[in-house]
Structures are given as structure tokens and as C-alpha cells.
Amino acid sequence: MEPVAPSKKADRQPTSREQQRLETRRSLAEHAIRLFSEQGYYETTVEEIAAAAGVSARTFFLHFPTKAAAAFPDHDARVQDFITRLHAGAPHTNPLSQLRSALDTGFEGESPSRLVRYRLLSEVPELRDEDARTDRDYEKAIAAYLILHWGESIETEVRANAIANAVIGVVRATLSAGGAYGIDPRAATAEILWRMFGSPFEDPLHSV
Amino acid sequence: MEPVAPSKKADRQPTSREQQRLETRRSLAEHAIRLFSEQGYYETTVEEIAAAAGVSARTFFLHFPTKAAAAFPDHDARVQDFITRLHAGAPHTNPLSQLRSALDTGFEGESPSRLVRYRLLSEVPELRDEDARTDRDYEKAIAAYLILHWGESIETEVRANAIANAVIGVVRATLSAGGAYGIDPRAATAEILWRMFGSPFEDPLHSV
């Protein structure tokens, strides 16, 4: 339909090979999540997932480093998005309020299928571990961003890491504890962070 | 030497069987940590650890659920200690300042061998995961303690969990980031928590 002049660099149409690879990956992740929730994580073997996706078991590991990783197929993309949002603010924005708005928009991207994953997540240690690694990537991103704005020094490094861990801790808690009661994580996170950090998280409150 | 009248309940001398079991466990953990740091985590097999301790590989798993768990043999006892300290305060102590003092004393129990573990810990994902599970136990303990003092409600539950996660996040960050620079974790944690939570963590500062 749309013949493409192949260009040396990026931004051309994906080639047939690339599409096929992505499709295989997507299919593996989809069947993995489906099987995990239908029959349980431990009751599902990698062989089974691969078979459902119509590839060999070996191929599974060409796409995901571990069985658990297939439950978080868009992890890297989400972290990248977050980092982009984090650095997207006007030059002299207060970094904490920029952080807050990056977190806020982050909640909006939650797909409904995430809910399925949350259930699995709370039950299966391997998946909790995988999710915790996710958190560490966010923490690193936040710490790096804060250090960038506050300047490099031992003191800021420790402070930045502490704040990053604390913030992600609050987000995780409101998502899991709050999620169980149908509380809006955006409002809860904002309120708690506001009490902890004061003004930068204060206003506007974006409350529900 | 000391013949013991066996009593039905606790607090008698440990029997020979109990002693043997503890000794096997201790030996397994010791050799595990030694081998992990001498030749690397992935280069050490459970078989090897068991052989070094003079038992069969199967026995290893009668003492530890996973290979990684052997690197944290005193985990449960430490958490128990922490919980005890947490609830040891005078009846109407401010829960946050009680939390703070429980954390403070916690740092003192650090054995020198912990340092070896920290190095391993930062390098090996499996051990990081194991440590993160540790953190979750502390978080649960803190959240439960806060809820106990603040009363049960959805709001306090979310808040308590958020604060617990945040506090542990700060501790983890000061231990790992601060540890690299030889910063005293007690002082750094106290200072950061003080800025975050204000008065309850304020005074006395216990600075180095």
C-alpha cells in the first residue's frame, strides 16, 4: 500500500522482520499473562507459554530473560516514558514539583490489564521481586534527576537517593494498600507526599 | 556436666538434637557466605556449600528455602528484635519517635560480616531480591505498629503503609549510598527523616 523509500537512519516503517519479532514478543507476553492468571504462575511452564504462542521454548528466552519478566513486557518503555516526562519541565521548575507532575501523569497510563497483574503480583514472590526491580529503576531515574538539579556532592547524592526511595515507597504503598479499597492513588499519593515534603507538592492539589 | 530436668515447656537447655540442628544451619550459612564472597554467587553451587558443611545437598534445603536465603541466616531473628524494640516504649510515647529510636538501636547490631554481605548484595540480583523481602517484613512491622497507635481505618492504613515504605526507603538509601562514602547511617537517616517528618524525629539529634 505505502511503498517506502528505505532510509539509512531511524523513522522508516518497521520492516517485516521487525514486525514479526515484535509480534512474537507481544504474543508471548499475552499468553504468559493469560496463563499465569488462568492457572497460576507455578502451574504454568515456559514450554507451555511458548507452545501457546507457537514458538519453541528456546525462543521465549530470546525475548525475555526470565519467566517472570514476561509479565512486565512494557517495563523498559514505561521507565523511558517516565524519564522523558521527568525532564520535560520548563528550565527552572522546582524539581520536586516537576517530579510530582511526572508521577501524576504516570498513573494515567495504567491499562486495565494492570489490574490483573496487581492480583498476581501480590500473590507470587517471583513477580513481586520483578516489580521491585522495576521500582529500583524509577528510583535511579528520580535520584539522577534530583542530582542533576541540585548539583553533585556526596550530600546531595545521599539525599537524592533517600528522597527517591521514599517517594517510590509512598507510591507503592498507596497503589497496593489504597488499590485494595478503590482509593485514587493520585490523590492519596499527592496528599501524603504533601505532608512529607510540604510546599512543592502542595498546589494545585489535583484532588479527585 | 549439668544434668537437666527436662521440662514440658520452653526455657530448658537445648537438647542435643536441637544443638546439632542449629550447628548444621550455622555451618551451612557460614560456608555459603564465605564461598559466595570468595568465588562468587553464581560460581558456587548448593552442592558445594553442603559438601563444605559436611552434609548432603538435600539437607541444605531442609534449612533454607533457597540458595539466596543462606546469605541472610539471621533475618527472622533480626525482624523479631526490631518488632520487640518497636513495642518496647513507654505507653504514650509518640509512635514516630519510638520508631526512630527502634531504628537507631537497630544500626548498632550490625555485625562486621554485614559489610561483606553488602558488597555481594549490590552485585547479585538474587541477593538484592532477598534483601528487598527483608525490607518488606520491616515495612509490615512498622505499618502494623502505626495502625495499632493510630487506630484502624482505611485512611490510617494507607498512611501507615506509605510512611513505613518511605522510612524503610530512606534507611535503605542511606545505608547503600551513604555506606559507600563511610557516612554514618544513623545520623544521615535521622537528618533526612527529620526534614521529612519534622518534630518527632527532631530531638535529640544523636549526631555523630
Next chain:
DNA sequence: CCATGTAGGTACAGTGAGTGAAGTTAATAC
């Protein structure tokens, strides 16, 4: 449009963590 490199996949064989079951021995209980 053809030659050729290569990306995505397969087949096979292996390692090592972790589990279930049945058996051995020696401390303990009665």
C-alpha cells in the same frame, strides 16, 4: 535480480535449583 550476509528461530544437550518419597540412624519419650 541475484549473491550473500544476517536476524529470528529451532533442535539438542547440558547445568543447577528445588521437590517428593522412602529409607537410615540415633536421640528421646514412655
Next chain:
DNA sequence: GTATTAACTTCACTCACTGTACCTACATGG
């Protein structure tokens, strides 16, 4: 002194994950 049972062993098994060699179809440039 006999019966229990806790700690351990042996054996056989499953399954996650890896290394290697190979295959095949798409891609690319001459």
C-alpha cells in the same frame, strides 16, 4: 527396653535457563 520421631541421606524427578550448531527467509547492495 521398646516405640517414636527428628535430622539426615539417597534417588529420581521437574523445570528454568544457557551454549552451540544449524536452518531458513528476509534484506541489501552491487
